[in-house]
Amino acid sequence: MASCLLISSGMVPPDGRSRVVVEHVRPQVDDGEFAVKRTVGDALIVESDIFADGHDAVAGEVLYRHALDEDWRRLPMTPAGNDRWRCEIPLPEIGRYRYTVEGWIDRFTSWRGDLIKRIDAGQAVRIEYLVGAELLDQAATRAADAEADAAQLREWAAALRGTEVAMSKQVALADEVAAMMERYPDRRFATRYGKELALVVDREKAGFSAWYEVFPRSCSPDASRPGTLRDCEARLPYIAAMGFDTLYFPPIHPIGQTARKGKNNRIAAGPDDPGSPWAIGSAEGGHTAIDPKLGTLDDFERLVAKAAEFEIEIALDLAFQCSPDHPYVRQHPEWFRRRPDGTIQCAQNPPKNYEDIFPFDFETPQWRELSEELKNVVMFWIARGVRIFRVDNPHTKALPFWEWLIGDVKDRHPEVIFLAEAFTRPKVMYRLAKAGFSQSYTYFTWRNSKQELTDYFRQLTETELREFNRPNLWPNTPDILSEFLQVGGRAAFVIRLILAATLGANYGIYGPAFELCENAPREPGAEEYLDSEKYEVKHWDWDSPRSLKDLIARINRIRRENPSLRRDANLRFHETDNPSVICYSKSSAGLAETVIVLCNLDPFHTQSGWLNLDLGSLGLDPNRTFQAHDLLGGARYLWHGARNYFELVPETRPAHIMKVRRWVRTERDFDYYL
């Protein structure tokens, strides 16, 4: 905009001598309005066009700073062809960063290049040496703080001015002179990119996590009573054995009595019906209270500490809505929308009404107080040791509210992770990610065919989305029992588990419904569970022989042991000639480690065929054999080139997770693979 205003102002531009153009700096999200996201240990690869009029050489640097830095740090950019420049910023600390790019005319490099051409053409270059001497003297002035360097530069300048032509030439072309000149660039007319771009570096778990969702009230070992937070403690070894690192609870607050829903979402609850945990608030308290049936705040803090011993973090649910009995309704009626008859507007999706839920009105004149209070809720749980929040239906709350809340919380606690549970239109979901959510639920839950999965994951991992939207893949949730799981039997659960855990660096399951392969829908055509845990207490057969828990444990171990599975943007699809079999790979930086996944998407039939690997993306030699080591089944296959045969059997071997073991050396009759 600045330059447009300039055009109309009729003024001479104030920077007329800044001849270098710096443009198209990447990555950036929505013209720099939102932050790019990375996790600690990543490198941020910054690219920019840098060029000027004429034929002068240019140089450029990335400027970046952590929120706590006083000054910019600088890293040199290197040319990548066609006026594009590149730089890798290492990111060892979490927090908020800014970055931008600066470019300038590199007069010394221009001079040196021209000089070489003239020397090669046999021209007299006496005066060129004098020009060079001036450049060295100017650099000496800029090096005033480094006396030795300044003296050295002046000495070289004198040599260029001297009468010994051989010496002048030697100095002019010496690499050490060029290197020294690079240290003292002439940035008087440097151009700084017009925007400072934002970057959020999260801790590793924001980018790599395995979630397990469970209802605490269903964790009782005793079928005669509901579970408590203490019972959850006893469940930790079970969850840890499966290899999950994040244990997420639906809301643990007191549940409203008014308009409480009964079993299977029936309008009238019976006296023993516990109600939906999302109908938050009763006389016993609201969003900062714990349902006394589950335990106390002390129990909760104890559980958080105990979980940490198993390297498990507790994630809480932020469901910003109230039951009619929530203390807010009495204390702050102005936070809710009122109807002309004086009643409060309940949640609705006309013609349906949800009488047990009152939504907040984010357009209330008291929106500032409301926003502050909701932030206080988050800060309350942070003070109790929670650092991960799964946010319920964030798309039904004002977007500016989230941007403010997450920004403010993360300024104080950059380690906090927010997962957006927004199953809604794509642009709304992506705007929530831009507003600051660390992770986002996805459409994975409903993407089953090879074409659907390929299209969707290419969009997630190959477009701008990968800069700010971290997918978290859930095969099921308490709200969603997909048709695929309903009809596909145990194999369907295995397939969806493998896809979720390997397509996504972040994934989660709602258990034990998942590992026990619960697949009965409330009614044919419905996507909800029969006898949903949302409305009743369950007593699960945790150790059923049918359980997938051992397979889950194995898959989570594979994820931990293979760094390539910790990222999303490294996903590459490969062709197979069978439309029911999908193949993709992930490689860690520099192709140090590669995993190829082959999965039969058909839970009913054995599928076989040929795959056609993109060897280039895998860094594999088409003329060498390599070992494909199936980390699931343990078998090792010798593969050669791009085309290889597969056969996948739903019940016993629906997928391979192949670790690529590259050929190391041949010794007599033996081949070794790494």
Place this chain on the structure above:
Amino acid sequence: MASCLLISSGMVPPDGRSRVVVEHVRPQVDDGEFAVKRTVGDALIVESDIFADGHDAVAGEVLYRHALDEDWRRLPMTPAGNDRWRCEIPLPEIGRYRYTVEGWIDRFTSWRGDLIKRIDAGQAVRIEYLVGAELLDQAATRAADAEADAAQLREWAAALRGTEVAMSKQVALADEVAAMMERYPDRRFATRYGKELALVVDREKAGFSAWYEVFPRSCSPDASRPGTLRDCEARLPYIAAMGFDTLYFPPIHPIGQTARKGKNNRIAAGPDDPGSPWAIGSAEGGHTAIDPKLGTLDDFERLVAKAAEFEIEIALDLAFQCSPDHPYVRQHPEWFRRRPDGTIQCAQNPPKNYEDIFPFDFETPQWRELSEELKNVVMFWIARGVRIFRVDNPHTKALPFWEWLIGDVKDRHPEVIFLAEAFTRPKVMYRLAKAGFSQSYTYFTWRNSKQELTDYFRQLTETELREFNRPNLWPNTPDILSEFLQVGGRAAFVIRLILAATLGANYGIYGPAFELCENAPREPGAEEYLDSEKYEVKHWDWDSPRSLKDLIARINRIRRENPSLRRDANLRFHETDNPSVICYSKSSAGLAETVIVLCNLDPFHTQSGWLNLDLGSLGLDPNRTFQAHDLLGGARYLWHGARNYFELVPETRPAHIMKVRRWVRTERDFDYYL
């Protein structure tokens, strides 16, 4: 950026109740830093994402204003699916515009939609009517200035509140109520897009022009003396007969004597050598003087007026550089770069030196004065009636200088057209276009094969480039005699002419070298003309029977008569099964008129084959015959469906320019085509 600062500020956002998101407004160039270009009579199609949290309906408007407007004008946007909205702004006036987008929650539409669902479900809606009445009353307040409307709204509100349910329902669902409510939207919490985007609307010639370049000194009818501006007058009928609308002269200023170049760019000029017109300036004056050998300022103004009678405009060359004899060198030595030996640095491309040219130093401390003076040069010629400038090597002058100069000139004279002659790296060329140049030279001159042409023109017409970079296609220039023209004989000239004139809405030729098919290079492998007109006076055989002037006249007439050829972005390529034959089409708005071009790119051999038209893009029925009327040869072909046969003979019929005549009706045995 604003929202990023917000995040770190820890403040409650000031617009927390503005729940609507407005993002991804298009078109825009480089995040809105530069203006989009259109020509008068075009419509600007603006698109934007508009959405909010939750399920409320939203509405949006485009706001736009001409530089002379006091206030925004508003046009409603309409939904285009997936939260995308669209609007067409008509552009009847030239000049600079701004545009942006506003979106808001449309509470009435939300209410009405929900109400219908509840009525359909048979629910009681008494209270909903009261909610609606409130909305109508609020609109009545906003309509206070339109008393009748306000009264009507209040009357409807009363009806909604009334006890007659049938009447309430009738009012609630009446289209006229909805239409009235649309006139008084509740924009209290409207979100305005964060940027005001810039648009430049040029006169039609910026987007559609046919240029003829000629050296005035070669326009003499008398072989014993050089030509003058008066002689150019006598050439106007010849040029007008060929159908050109822009007559461009290389520099017409006094030519320097010092280091003047001789014939064929020889270092030492003979006493009769006239010198290169680009070595500007002598004791007789500089950039605002006319070479006395050509005539006087009066002669020039007379020529401008005379040309206008033929609907031809004179375009001058802005070559911002000096011969060593230019008055500036004496008056403003500080505008040039000085070497350590006290001499002025001449133009160079090491190891080559151009001793007859001194470039300006745009990094001089006196850069403001220099810039002002160069602008004065432009204003001088504008005052003499010139409105079109071809700028010589703009990529060797500072980019901020052009942005300022063109902006400032066009603020006063929006009708002025600048053509950038920058044959350089793509990013520099496109930056010049963004800086404000109305038209740009292209790589067309060197793109000969079907693949090269297709790739390049798809890039020009299908990417962001089309928003700001208007190609001007030149088969030859005084500097460039392409290899294709050197070796391909007369057919090569015909082919390149047809391609230039139909691929591009703007094109030009350097004549009479072009129409006389001059094709002798200075030396084998060189791209320059033998005995180049840059260094000597020519006496052309204007009426040679070999001349292409009649063909040129026909092609320029076809261009004028077929509106589809006046645009660039409507270019579509079609398949042919012969790699030497290219096929493309252009259609005017609404497919009112369509031209299909088929061109043999091989100047040596007859080429035949089958083309495969993309009928969808042409709006043609695959089951109907249509007439392809060759505007070049006059023949009419009955074509049917996508596949049609062609045969193109280099010497006699290297191309078709087919006007599509759609089937109108069949009458007895006759088919009629429009």
